[in-house]
Amino acid sequence: MAEIFTSGLGFFILLSFFSVGAIGSLVFYKKNSLGNIWQSFFAISGSLWGVFFSIAGFLMNNDLSFAVNSKLFPLLSFSFRIDNLSRFFIFVISLIALFCSIYGIGYIKHFYGKYSIGVLGFFYNLFILGMLMVVSASNAIFFLAVWEIMSLSSYFLVVYDRDNKDNVKAGFLYLVMTHVGTIFIILSFLLLYKFTGTFDFESIQGGIAFLPAIIKNSIFILALVGFGTKAGIIPLHIWLPSAHPAAPSHVSALMSGVMIKTGIYMMIRFFFDFFDAVPLWWGVVILIIGSISSVLGVLYALTEHDIKRLLAFHSIENIGIILLGLGRALVFSALGNYSLAIFGLAAALFHTLNHATFKSLLFLSA
Numbered sequence: 283m284a285e286i287f288t289s290g291l292g293f294f295i296l297l298s299f300f301s302v303g304a305i306g307s308l309v310f311y312k313k314n315s316l317g318n319i320w321q322s323f324f325a326i327s328g329s330l331w332g333v334f335f336s337i338a339g340f341l342m343n344n345d346l347s348f349a350v351n352s353k354l355f356p357l358l359s360f361s362f363r364i365d366n367l368s369r370f371f372i373f374v375i376s377l378i379a380l381f382c383s384i385y386g387i388g389y390i391k392h393f394y395g396k397y398s399i400g401v402l403g404f405f406y407n408l409f410i411l412g413m414l415m416v417v418s419a420s421n422a423i424f425f426l427a428v429w430e431i432m433s434l435s436s437y438f439l440v441v442y443d444r445d446n447k448d449n450v451k452a453g454f455l456y457l458v459m460t461h462v463g464t465i466f467i468i469l470s471f472l473l474l475y476k477f478t479g480t481f482d483f484e485s486i487q488g489g490i491a492f493l494p495a496i497i498k499n500s501i502f503i504l505a506l507v508g509f510g511t512k513a514g515i516i517p518l519h520i521w522l523p524s525a526h527p528a529a530p531s532h533v534s535a536l537m538s539g540v541m542i543k544t545g546i547y548m549m550i551r552f553f554f555d556f557f558d559a560v561p562l563w564w565g566v567v568i569l570i571i572g573s574i575s576s577v578l579g580v581l582y583a584l585t586e587h588d589i590k591r592l593l594a595f596h597s598i599e600n601i602g603i604i605l606l607g608l609g610r611a612l613v614f615s616a617l618g619n620y621s622l623a624i625f626g627l628a629a630a631l632f633h634t635l636n637h638a639t640f641k642s643l644l645f646l647s648a
Contacts, residue, residue, distance in 0.1 A: 290348045292335050293364060293418070296372075299328025300411035307403030314399040318390060321403025325383035325410065332376025332414065339369045347420070347484075363420035363483065367555075371417040371547050374635055378539050378642045379410050385646050386532040393443075393530075402442055406533065409435040409541075416544050422471040422481035426464070429544075433460045433512075436541060439533045440525050452524035459521040463511030470504035470552075473497060483555070490556050498557065502564055505552045506571075513545030515605065516575045519598050523582075526597070527590035531645055534590060538597045539642035543634050546604055553612060554627070565612030568605050576602030589648045593641065600637040604630045 286292045303324025310317035339346075349361030364372070386406070390399060412432030419425040437460070441453035475481055477497055478489035493501075507518065514522040522542070526534045549568075553560060579599030586592035607630030614623035 290346055290362075292331075292338075293346060293362065296328060296331050296335055297411060297414065299324050299331060300407045300414070303328065303407035304404045304411065307400045307407065309400070311398045311400030311404075314393075317398070317400035317403050318387065321399070321407060322383055322387045325386075325403075325407055326380060328407075328410070329376045329380035329383055332372055333380065336369045336373035336376065339364065340366065340373075349421070360424055361421040361482065362415075362418045364418050367547070367550060368418050370631060370635075371543065372414060374543065374638050375410065375413050375417070375540050378536060378638050382532040382535050382642060382646070385535075386530075389532055390530065397442060397444075402439070402530070405435045405438045405442070409439060409533070409536065413541060413544060417547050420483040422475070422483070422486075426468065426471070429464065429467070432541070432544070433457075433464070436529075436533075436537060439537075440529045442530060442533075443528070446528070448524075449528040452521075452528040456521040456525040459511055459518070463508045463518070466504045466508030466511070467548075468508075470501050470508060473501050473504070474556075483551070487556050491558065495561075499561070502553070502560075505549065506567070509545040509548045509552075510571070511545070513542050513549075513601050514575075514598050515571055515601060516578050516598060519575070519579075522598060523591050523594045526594040526645075527588065531590075531648065534593075535642035535645035538594060538645060539638040542597060542601060543604075543638060546601070546608070546630070546634060549608060550627070550630075553608075554615075560612055560616055562613060562616040565609045565614075565616055567609075568612060569609035572602045572605030572609050574602070575599065575605065590645070593644050593648060597637070597641055600633065600641065604633050604637070606630075607633060 286295070303321055306324065307317055307321040310320055343366070346362070346364040390402060393399060393402065409432060412428055412435055415428035416425065416432055419428055437453055437457050440456055441450050443449050471481065474486050477493050478486050480486060480489065511518040526538050529537060553564065576599050579595055579602055583592050583595035583599065586595060607626050611623045611626030611630065614620070614626055
């Protein structure tokens with residue numbers, strides 16, 4: 283059994299839970315009680331599998347890599363690579379999704395007779411599936427496809443309570459901002475492709491050394507804006523205080539506790555995995571952004587009287603704290619002090635798990 287958890291089969295079983303949960307929920311789109319049971323069972327089972335899968339992978343310390351190449355689209359490869367960084371985020375996603383899914387069994391009953399629970403279950407399972415594939419994709423085009431799955435499914439969850447006009451407005455703002463960020467991400471990948479000739483993450487890492495300094499700096503800025511928009515850094519945070527309160531509470535917990543961390547994941551992947559050596563000013567910029575986001579985030583939160591908007595602003599503060607660790611790691615890495623760089627990165631990852639846990643609990647309590 284342990285071998286299954288540490289194999290490619292174990293990962294595909296993980297994805298299958300949420301895929302079946304999403305598709306099956308649509309079958310019961312007119313039967314709220316059955317739809318609730320179906321979507322909850324597969325979301326909980328998949329989350330449990332994800333927790334065990336990631337822990338077993340840590341214990342065995344073996345990286346997984348597999349791909350299915352597309353004949354119709356030569357540049358597209360359905361490729362996955364699961365290393366310890368991916369495994370850590372799979373663990374965080376699965377752990378928080380487990381508690382949110384259990385909570386959702388009773389919570390979503392108040393939507394009975396008002397909206398289809400099957401539709402909610404479809405987008406909920408698809409949302410978790412998208413996040414899991416985002417942190418395991420190893421091809422830029424495939425990554426953008428699953429990034430879009432994650433973004434669109436979360437948009438439909440934000441506007442699920444569509445009778446509330448404020449929710450629809452919040453969803454529209456979120457949709458616009460997330461695609462503005464995606465444009466910057468696409469531009470960063472196109473620059474990488476132009477100078478490396480590949481969309482494969484491992485191949486990009488091998489060819490990154492030959493990039494001119496101006497191109498490296500441009501990629502850094504584009505990636506920072508693109509993934510920073512999803513993470514909710516100031517001043518790219520304008521969608522977050524509106525979108526998180528609009529979604530159902532267990533979805534808000536996932537968005538605030540986990541989804542915004544996918545932006546952090548890709549920053550780490552870009553700045554530490556793709557680039558061997560980074561300029562000092564990269565780390566300084568992230569430290570400044572982290573400081574501004576952490577200070578202003580908490581000040582905005584203190585002025586709020588709506589509990590869910592307060593928690594959303596508080597997430598901006600905590601993203602800033604995570605960026606302080608990430609920025610320190612980049613600064614020390616640029617200075618050649620790799621021991622302190624590891625401490626900075628470890629601090630960023632620790633607070634990623636810390637914030638995911640307590641923020642999701644706060645949203646569920648709210």
